[in-house]
Amino acid sequence: MSRKIAFSKYQGAGNDFILIDNRNNDFDPNNHDLVAKMCDRRFGIGADGLMLLAHTKNSAIASDFEMIYYNADGQKGSMCGNGGRCIVAFARDLGVINDETVFMAVDGLHHANIHEEQVQLGMIDVTHYDRDGEAYVLQTGSPHYVQFVAGLAELDVYTVGGTIRNNDVYKTDGINVNFVEKEDEGVYFCRTFERGVEDETFACGTGATAVAMAIALQEKREGHQEIPIRVLGGQLRISFDKQGDSFTQVFLHGPAKWVFQGEF
Numbered sequence: 001m002s003r004k005i006a007f008s009k010y011q012g013a014g015n016d017f018i019l020i021d022n023r024n025n026d027f028d029p030n031n032h033d034l035v036a037k038m039c040d041r042r043f044g045i046g047a048d049g050l051m052l053l054a055h056t057k058n059s060a061i062a063s064d065f066e067m068i069y070y071n072a073d074g075q076k077g078s079m080c081g082n083g084g085r086c087i088v089a090f091a092r093d094l095g096v097i098n099d100e101t102v103f104m105a106v107d108g109l110h111h112a113n114i115h116e117e118q119v120q121l122g123m124i125d126v127t128h129y130d131r132d133g134e135a136y137v138l139q140t141g142s143p144h145y146v147q148f149v150a151g152l153a154e155l156d157v158y159t160v161g162g163t164i165r166n167n168d169v170y171k172t173d174g175i176n177v178n179f180v181e182k183e184d185e186g187v188y189f190c191r192t193f194e195r196g197v198e199d200e201t202f203a204c205g206t207g208a209t210a211v212a213m214a215i216a217l218q219e220k221r222e223g224h225q226e227i228p229i230r231v232l233g234g235q236l237r238i239s240f241d242k243q244g245d246s247f248t249q250v251f252l253h254g255p256a257k258w259v260f261q262g263e264f
């Protein structure tokens with residue numbers, strides 16, 4: 001029997017991930033079948049995605065570690081905001097970092113800090129958005145479609161989100177589909193169909209970030225914004241500075257919690 005793989009399971013607002021310390025390069029980053037098997041909720045550990053914590057490949061760049069992210073289907077994903085927060089908690093728990101870090105991910109360097117189980121993660125600037133009918137389409141590290149709806153609690157997100165993700169425009173590259181509804185003054189509820197999981201997840205960090213930007217665009221807000229977003233698995237908060245179509249100083253705030261660890 002081959003050697004077992006040590007893993008930890010973390011979740012951020014119910015978006016759940018398998019974390020592997022791969023600083024020794026024991027895990028083959030091209031073994032997509034194994035990633036999919038581990039993420040499988042019936043035949044494996046079960047997760048929305050898997051991350052390898054690795055040494056940064058380009059040693060000229062000052063960063064504490066590199067985050068290599070896979071969706072549950074075993075394929076490499078684009079940036080994952082909740083995953084980013086969970087790998088910061090994992091790095092802290094491993095002793096790789098203290099309470100502040102700069103790490104490398106697929107969309108570049110990310111600054112983050114962690115206090116107990118709350119992580120504030122810097123996200124990429126966004127300087128452009130598109131419209132698709134009434135929806136907003138934004139790239140916050142991952143591609144996101146954001147649609148304002150009524151009656152979100154009853155919406156069949158799996159069917160409606162899956163139909164948008166698989167339409168002629170998005171089928172090839174895929175997109176994450178977010179639905180948002182204003183609940184009370186300043187309070188928003190968001191649900192997301194995630195590409196690569198091909199199902200609704202309990203939270204999506206880059207999705208909540210895109211949703212907060214769409215809210216600011218829709219409501220013609222300017223300047224510093226703090227936008228709380230309720231998701232199925234908890235509460236996220238997004239802050240940024242908005243000037244016209246440009247979003248800078250973007251931060252995703254939310255929980256990142258260790259759940260269990262084991263061998264696979």
Ligand SMILES: N[C@H](CCC[C@H](N)C(=O)O)C(=O)O
Nearest residue numbers: 077078080081082204205206
């Ligand atoms: N759950 C993630 C998004 C993963 C992105 C992935 N679904 C893709 O489009 O590759 C988040 O918290 O931002």
